[in-house]
Amino acid sequence: MDILIVEDARDQRMILSVVLKKQGHRVFEASDGYEALNVLESHPDIRIVISDWMMPNMDGIELCEAIRNSDFGYYIYFMLLTGNSDREAVVEGINRGADDFINKPVDFAELGARLNAGIRIIELKAALEHKIHTIEKDLESAAETQARLLSEPAKIQSVDFNWYFQPSRILGGDMFGYQALDGETLGFYQLDVAGHGIPSALFSFSLNNTLREDGSGSLVKASFSEPPFYRIKEPNEVLVSLNEQFQAKPESMLYFTIAYGVINSRTGSVTLSQAGHPSSLWLKSGSKSVEKIACGGVPIGMMPDMTYKNVTIALQPGDRLFLYSDGVTECENDIGEMFGEDRLVASLEDAFDHTLEAMISRVEQDITNWTGADVFEDDVTYLVLEWQP
Amino acid sequence: MPFDSKNDAGHTIVSIDETRLDASLSEPLRIYLFDQIDNGSDNLVIDLSQVRFMDSSGLGALVAGLKKMGGAGSMKLASAQPAVMDLFSLTSMDKLFTILPTVTEAIKEK
Numbered sequence: 001m002d003i004l005i006v007e008d009a010r011d012q013r014m015i016l017s018v019v020l021k022k023q024g025h026r027v028f029e030a031s032d033g034y035e036a037l038n039v040l041e042s043h044p045d046i047r048i049v050i051s052d053w054m055m056p057n058m059d060g061i062e063l064c065e066a067i068r069n070s071d072f073g074y075y076i077y078f079m080l081l082t083g084n085s086d087r088e089a090v091v092e093g094i095n096r097g098a099d100d101f102i103n104k105p106v107d108f109a110e111l112g113a114r115l116n117a118g119i120r121i122i123e124l125k126a127a128l129e130h131k132i133h134t135i136e137k138d139l140e141s142a143a144e145t146q147a148r149l150l151s152e153p154a155k156i157q158s159v160d161f162n163w164y165f166q167p168s169r170i171l172g173g174d175m176f177g178y179q180a181l182d183g184e185t186l187g188f189y190q191l192d193v194a195g196h197g198i199p200s201a202l203f204s205f206s207l208n209n210t211l212r213e214d215g216s217g218s219l220v221k222a223s224f225s226e227p228p229f230y231r232i233k234e235p236n237e238v239l240v241s242l243n244e245q246f247q248a249k250p251e252s253m254l255y256f257t258i259a260y261g262v263i264n265s266r267t268g269s270v271t272l273s274q275a276g277h278p279s280s281l282w283l284k285s286g287s288k289s290v291e292k293i294a295c296g297g298v299p300i301g302m303m304p305d306m307t308y309k310n311v312t313i314a315l316q317p318g319d320r321l322f323l324y325s326d327g328v329t330e331c332e333n334d335i336g337e338m339f340g341e342d343r344l345v346a347s348l349e350d351a352f353d354h355t356l357e358a359m360i361s362r363v364e365q366d367i368t369n370w371t372g373a374d375v376f377e378d379d380v381t382y383l384v385l386e387w388q389p
Numbered sequence: 390m391p392f393d394s395k396n397d398a399g400h401t402i403v404s405i406d407e408t409r410l411d412a413s414l415s416e417p418l419r420i421y422l423f424d425q426i427d428n429g430s431d432n433l434v435i436d437l438s439q440v441r442f443m444d445s446s447g448l449g450a451l452v453a454g455l456k457k458m459g460g461a462g463s464m465k466l467a468s469a470q471p472a473v474m475d476l477f478s479l480t481s482m483d484k485l486f487t488i489l490p491t492v493t494e495a496i497k498e499k
Contacts, residue, residue: 194446253446296481298482
């Protein structure tokens, strides 16, 4: 172990140094706190500091505080030498960051035992850091997998799709998708699994799969052996099927909110059904107005046998639909006030003349300006489509 | 513990003494509700008068209690503030719970 001895009395320092070297440690020396900080900076392998309390320039306690306040990126175990057996002084030292004390004159057997205790802690910390690092790597690769599941921005038939997705921590429970269901019908959705982290993310991965149509019949499209061989399911039917399939257990309560819709790319007719999801917004290009598409519904998985409503609207060329998760409107500023639906609508109204991409960055900018940070408490996701026949 | 319960006319009134019922409180609330149910409370009234904000995980804890009861007994929600009522309406909670303006009305409601 690399150990730094900080002691203004040269003879004392040398005795300690000799003893520790004999115990097999590599020893560095400093005569006050300032010199100690310099040695620590140039020798990143030092993990233990044994420091005298009373020293000129910077004393032991000040050195300890300076170490605790600086960013070494690893833990430095700090032992104070004290002739001061005063209990209050010991309490003060621990409160200000010291890990252990050794009384002067130093009993070398005791010093050896206390050093071993310190080394055990340092090794435990290193093992823990290694494990955390491994878990973080795993989380990162899961996040990369999640990113690969997301649909690329695309124009399918005459509908443009684009989006913004920012998971709260490394992994999020938000998901979205869009695909052609036949030559003139597209399905799209945006969902939000309650909670964050690994369980929510894994659940959102499997939902992404469930909602995908690969041509052989699925939750979103029934297939038959007789003509016309398939039937595209109504959005409310899709939600009922999801609700049958994914009932949450009371102990875990993994459930989700979703907006699911189908659009006829020839006529612009959209049918939408929602389960506890924030109302999707219809951006009308003609009147430059924003209309809420309200249809409530119990979130999927909460209770069996729920029914859901369909709402059908007729898009005009250039109209857009904006689907979003509650992370958008529940973003808080520094005094805890939420961004809210009104500000979101105002932001969208200001962006009517923007391209789809520009509108998406405009909303992002307004949210990050509001929160004052680009790390969010909840997943922030929105999916926008534009019908341009 | 920011939860309290008292018995009144055959009902267990659970009050939540926090302004935010979010992810940090949802698990303790779920456990508290499960304990009440395990200890034989089968007519619960949740007093939400202190709660100014509830998110989806808070909602999850309430529904978890309802699922745990499995149709035996009742769970009513009382005194929800406007933002919480908005969440209830967005998520159609009136289909799952009896929602009443006050605890007194919740106790009277059959």
